[in-house]
Amino acid sequence: MFKLIGFIVVLVVVIVGYPSLSSWYTGQSSPKETVEDVRNRLGSALITDGKQNSDPNQQQKVSQPTTAPAVQKDNSREPVSANQMIKDMMKD
Numbered sequence: 001m002f003k004l005i006g007f008i009v010v011l012v013v014v015i016v017g018y019p020s021l022s023s024w025y026t027g028q029s030s031p032k033e034t035v036e037d038v039r040n041r042l043g044s045a046l047i048t049d050g051k052q053n054s055d056p057n058q059q060q061k062v063s064q065p066t067t068a069p070a071v072q073k074d075n076s077r078e079p080v081s082a083n084q085m086i087k088d089m090m091k092d
Contacts, residue, residue: 016041
């Protein structure tokens with residue numbers, strides 16, 4: 001399984017960094033420049049800050065104010081200690 005994951009990682013690095021690797025192969029860039037360029041390309045491919053990959057319609061929906069009715073707070077999703085759980089069970 002680890003070999004498969006490693007193979008996939010190497011394959012993705014080669015695919016994303018192909019332009020940099022080909023410029024190194026032809027002698028247009030040094031190995032240090034190639035490594036830095038591949039790092040930058042992989043970093044930009046992995047970073048999702050919400051602006052690059054978001055749908056423009058989604059941004060419009062977020063910017064518009066909503067007139068939704070007030071929502072009651074649901075405490076059932078908050079973490080509860082064991083003592084609090086026992087107290088709540090004893091109330092019922």
